[in-house]
Amino acid sequence: MLEILIDNRNGKVWNITSLVPSLTYKTKRIGAASSLDMTVLKGSPFQSASFEVNNGDVIRVRKDNINVFYGYVFEVSTGMDERISIKAYDQIRYLLSNYFYKFQGVTASQIVKKIADDFGLETGVLVDTKYKIPSMLEDNKKLLDIICKALDLTLIHSGGNFILLDDFGKLSLRNVEEMKVDFVIGDYSLMFDYGMKRSIDGDTYNHIIIYEDNKEAGIRKHHPKKDDASIAKWGRLLLYQQADEKMNVAQINEQLSQLMMLKNREQKSISIDAIGDLRVRAGSYVPVVIDELGIHHYFLVDECSHKFEADSHTMKLELRVI
Known part of the structure; x- marks a missing residue:
């Protein structure tokens, strides 16, 4: 059973569970805060005359004693009907501000901790990402x-795949290998629909150039790597990026090899509609079985949307092969 509380941050906490006919909770693995969209019925006989909801209020959602969402109201919409639409985000929303940072010889974990401390954000478990970014x-x-750049550099140079998430009000950093779920999604297990996509349109590259600038000499040096076979097949897909400062030639060549291994392939994604299970969120590592597609392996959840409506709980997953 869902429990939905709104804390007005003035000493008043409202249990609005009975006033919410629909709720959608979304998580994304990279580049976005978790979000909560819900509808609240106004003018209900169960509603106190002093009930209100304002931007900045805290929303807490639990289901069957499991923590689901802890975040802050960012948008309130009302009209002539008896409904209030509310959008809330978790703490990661506060990381969308711009700022200046210079780091040397630190890990992605240390970068997350530094930024969180500077901006007054709560942190939880921050696993040691180990790789020190020059x-x-x-x-x-x-x-x-x-933060995402620091995690990308860690993946490229060490192979460690980490995810930043908000764990019920605390910024946390996890290794995706530690986020495996212990049940299968697919044929005869939760899934009721699926779709598959193979693409070279987003993050596929077969010609990679890393450059370094010598500002004193006014010279730019290129370090290229390409795959002629996939260029003949797909056309030239160029990734052009600057080398990190203080990287030597051996390190640049290592980065080229890592990037080519990660980028020179079709990006395969699968979408699954299934009965909801809150153990699954963006960043989860889930075993999928779909016999028709010959799929019997783990996928990384890129996006996850849980929808609650009446007595129904469903989820939509966007999965990526890793």
Whole structure:
């Protein structure tokens, strides 16, 4: 059973569970805060005359004693009908501000902790990402983009795949290997529909150039790597990016090899509609079985949307092969 509370942050906490006919909770693995969209019935006989909801209020959602969402109201919409539409986000929403940071010889974990402390955000478990990033200079960049870049560099150089998430009000950093679920989704198990997509349109590259600038000499040096076979098949898909400061040639060549391994392939994604299970969220690592597609392996959840309506709980998953 759902429990939905609104804390007006003035000493009043309202249990509005009976006033919410529909609720959608969404998580994304990269670049976005978790969100909560819900409808509240106004003018209900169960509603106190002093009930109100305002931007900045805290919303807490639990189901069967499981923590689901802890976040803050960012949008309230009303009209002539008896409904209030509310949109809330978790703490990661506060990482969309721009700022300046310069880091040297620190891990992604340390970057997350530094940014969280500077901006007064609560942290939970931050696993040690271990790889020390030689340098990062980020001027007027979104805080979340800075963190995502640090995690990308960690993946490229060490193979460690980590995810930033808000764990019921605390920023946490997890290794995706530790987020495996212990049940199967697919044929005869939760799933009632699916779709599959193979694409080279988003994050596929077969010609990669890393460049480094010598400002004193006014020279730009290119370090290229390409795959002629996939260029002949797909056309030239170029990724052109600057080398991190203080990287030597061996490190640049290693990065080229890692990038080519990660990027020079079709990006395969599967969408699944299933009966809802709150153990699944963006960043979860789930085993999927779909015999028609010959699929019997783990997928990483890129996006997850849980929808609650009346007595129904369903979820839609966007999955990526890793």
